[in-house]
Amino acid sequence: MLIWVAAMHCEAKPVIDFFRLKKSHDHHAFDIYEKDNICCIVSGIGKLNSAAATAWVAALHRQSRSIAWINIGTAGSESFAIGSAWSINKISDIESGHRYYPVPLINSQLPAKHCQTHNQPDNQYDSMSLSDMEASAFFSTATRFSSGELIHCIKVVSDNSVTPCSRNKNEVSQLIQQNMKVISEFSQALIEINQQIEQMGISETDWQRFLAQAHFSQTQKIQLKSCLRFLLSQGDSIDSLMAVISSGANAFSIKNSQSILSGLAQRRIDFSRNL
Amino acid sequence: MVSCVYVESSVKHHERTLRILARFKNAPVVEIEHHGEVFNPSAQNFRLQKSNPALILAHKNNRHALPTPEGYGLGGKHNFYFSHMLNCLYDCRYCFLQGMYNSAHQVIFVNYEDFDDDITQICAQHQSEPVWFFSGYDCDSLAYEPVTQFANFFVPAFKKIDNAWLELRTKSTQVRQLLKHEPCERIITAFSFTEQHSHDKLEHGVPSIEKRIDAMRLLVEAGWPIGLRFDPIVYHENYQASFSHLLETIFSIIDPNCLHSVSLGAFRLPKNNFRQVNKLYPDESLFHQNLVLDNGIVGYPLAQEEEMMRYCEQQLLQHIPTHCYQPCKWHE
Ligand code: SF4
Numbered sequence: 001m002l003i004w005v006a007a008m009h010c011e012a013k014p015v016i017d018f019f020r021l022k023k024s025h026d027h028h029a030f031d032i033y034e035k036d037n038i039c040c041i042v043s044g045i046g047k048l049n050s051a052a053a054t055a056w057v058a059a060l061h062r063q064s065r066s067i068a069w070i071n072i073g074t075a076g077s078e079s080f081a082i083g084s085a086w087s088i089n090k091i092s093d094i095e096s097g098h099r100y101y102p103v104p105l106i107n108s109q110l111p112a113k114h115c116q117t118h119n120q121p122d123n124q125y126d127s128m129s130l131s132d133m134e135a136s137a138f139f140s141t142a143t144r145f146s147s148g149e150l151i152h153c154i155k156v157v158s159d160n161s162v163t164p165c166s167r168n169k170n171e172v173s174q175l176i177q178q179n180m181k182v183i184s185e186f187s188q189a190l191i192e193i194n195q196q197i198e199q200m201g202i203s204e205t206d207w208q209r210f211l212a213q214a215h216f217s218q219t220q221k222i223q224l225k226s227c228l229r230f231l232l233s234q235g236d237s238i239d240s241l242m243a244v245i246s247s248g249a250n251a252f253s254i255k256n257s258q259s260i261l262s263g264l265a266q267r268r269i270d271f272s273r274n275l
Numbered sequence: 276m277v278s279c280v281y282v283e284s285s286v287k288h289h290e291r292t293l294r295i296l297a298r299f300k301n302a303p304v305v306e307i308e309h310h311g312e313v314f315n316p317s318a319q320n321f322r323l324q325k326s327n328p329a330l331i332l333a334h335k336n337n338r339h340a341l342p343t344p345e346g347y348g349l350g351g352k353h354n355f356y357f358s359h360m361l362n363c364l365y366d367c368r369y370c371f372l373q374g375m376y377n378s379a380h381q382v383i384f385v386n387y388e389d390f391d392d393d394i395t396q397i398c399a400q401h402q403s404e405p406v407w408f409f410s411g412y413d414c415d416s417l418a419y420e421p422v423t424q425f426a427n428f429f430v431p432a433f434k435k436i437d438n439a440w441l442e443l444r445t446k447s448t449q450v451r452q453l454l455k456h457e458p459c460e461r462i463i464t465a466f467s468f469t470e471q472h473s474h475d476k477l478e479h480g481v482p483s484i485e486k487r488i489d490a491m492r493l494l495v496e497a498g499w500p501i502g503l504r505f506d507p508i509v510y511h512e513n514y515q516a517s518f519s520h521l522l523e524t525i526f527s528i529i530d531p532n533c534l535h536s537v538s539l540g541a542f543r544l545p546k547n548n549f550r551q552v553n554k555l556y557p558d559e560s561l562f563h564q565n566l567v568l569d570n571g572i573v574g575y576p577l578a579q580e581e582e583m584m585r586y587c588e589q590q591l592l593q594h595i596p597t598h599c600y601q602p603c604k605w606h607e
Contacts (some may be wrong), residue, residue: 143316
């Protein structure tokens with residue numbers, strides 16, 4: 001699952017259009033647009049809104065095996081060109097003093113910059129960094145749900161010391177829209193990284209199927225998950241493992257948790273004998 | 276190739292920092308206050324980072340050299356380790372570093388002079404007795420030598436302290452810097468090997484066995500003492516034949532009489548590290564072998580381990596003099 005978090009609708013629109021996302025009418029706390037494994041949420045401006053929307057949408061997708069995140073939006077800068085797009089490699093929260101370091105994405109075509117997050121619009125541009133109002137809250141909230149490598153911010157410069165911030169929503173959308181090729185390539189690279197994590201997991205539905213076979217203690221659940229993840233990675237399928245557990249013609253035909261676990265454990269020892 | 280270089284503000288003008296940065300002209304540079312800001316947060320995935328690590332240039336403030344954990348050493352009385360680097364260029368699946376840190380980024384502490392001061396002071400406290408220092412505890416001692424110039428600095432530093440002994444532990448072939456110096460009997464370069472099948476399956480990015488034997492040969496020819504570390508021995512159906520073949524390959528080129536020490540140990544990991552690496556690599560066969568928990572350590576069942584050790588020891592002692600053999604007996 002890839003989740004885009006944008007403060008304003010005009011910042012989200014290029015993403016919604018590019019990925020042909022559809023508005024969800026199931027939720028009313030925030031505007032959400034979705035399709036397949038991509039979702040975009042419009043948070044509202046500022047740290048509080050961004051943190052609330054990030055946490056809310058994470059809870060909504062709690063069944064996902066892994067969530068990747070991009071905070072897309074505009075930012076101010078002293079001298080960077082209007083319309084230039086940047087990934088963020090350092091975020092400083094001006095009010096709290098906290099700093100965060102999104103991990104650079106390999107092969108990204110987007111140059112990386114430092115971003116300072118403020119409570120209020122910042123007219124005192126910093127010469128070395130961008131200024132926004134959400135990144136720090138977005139990042140610190142998203143790290144509660146995903147690993148840092150999966151959380152990124154992309155900012156497009158909307159104002160600088162020469163050109164003030166545009167109030168025209170179409171113009172804002174246009175600034176992001178013109179960078180959508182490189183932004184979508186960035187998101188594709190992130191999706192691929194996220195898939196590596198997703199493939200290591202076991203879906204909630206499948207997990208419940210196994211749990212329904214017997215009563216497992218907490219420790220046994222950990223052992224069961226470890227066994228299943230390994231055996232699945234070695235080419236066993238969910239159905240073949242279920243068949244092994246369910247069939248009477250195997251070494252652990254009595255279906256109690258211990259016999260299921262020892263049967264699976266033997267199977268993984270056999271698989272791993274030769275590394 | 277590194278994805279990014281993080282530089283602590285306090286070392287941004289350090290001569291070693293500037294030299295390292297000059298090697299990575301195309302990597303983005305991010306200034307940080309303390310390496311822990313990037314290295315320590317828990318929301319990091321070691322496995323993902325390992326395929327795209329960043330470099331962190333930092334200052335180590337204190338505790339430059341520490342006593343080794345019990346059982347670590349080569350029979351000496353005073354044993355210390357020091358880490359100019361955290362994490363490794365290579366990616367061995369049995370390595371305890373995988374479960375040690377949240378981050379796979381490589382940290383280089385550039386203030387080598389402070390390490391040298393502490394080492395000098397520790398040696399002065401033990402004056403006439405040999406003091407051992409192990410540098411390959413949190414990293415491979417030599418793998419990053421072209422960048423760190425670690426040996427280039429510490430070889431002269433150790434040479435000038437009469438009772439200081441140094442073990443450089445490596446799986447690399449980076450001996451060029453060492454060869455520029457006159458050999459010193461108190462500086463031992465210990466090469467770690469696993470047999471071919473385990474090497475192929477578990478030691479990602481590590482140079483081939485042949486290339487490492489060749490690096491050993493160059494050191495021996497130049498008069499440097501070397502060591503061999505067969506640790507870990509990993510079980511598989513053909514491990515005996517494969518281990519014997521490894522020994523034959525090594526000793527067809529290396530004169531066993533040039534060896535300072537040889538050690539041997541079966542695969543094992545502290546419980547917490549094991550749990551962590553198993554979570555990171557659920558698809559890794561090594562962690563799903565027949566392993567048991569004994570005294571906080573996950574390893575092969577005692578009988579199996581004893582059998583493996585017995586076999587390997589027997590083979591080894593056919594090649595090497597007994598006095599340089601150091602079995603690793605973690606059960607005791
Ligand atoms: S070479 Fe040594 S330190 Fe590096 S990954 Fe392998 S075992 Fe770990």
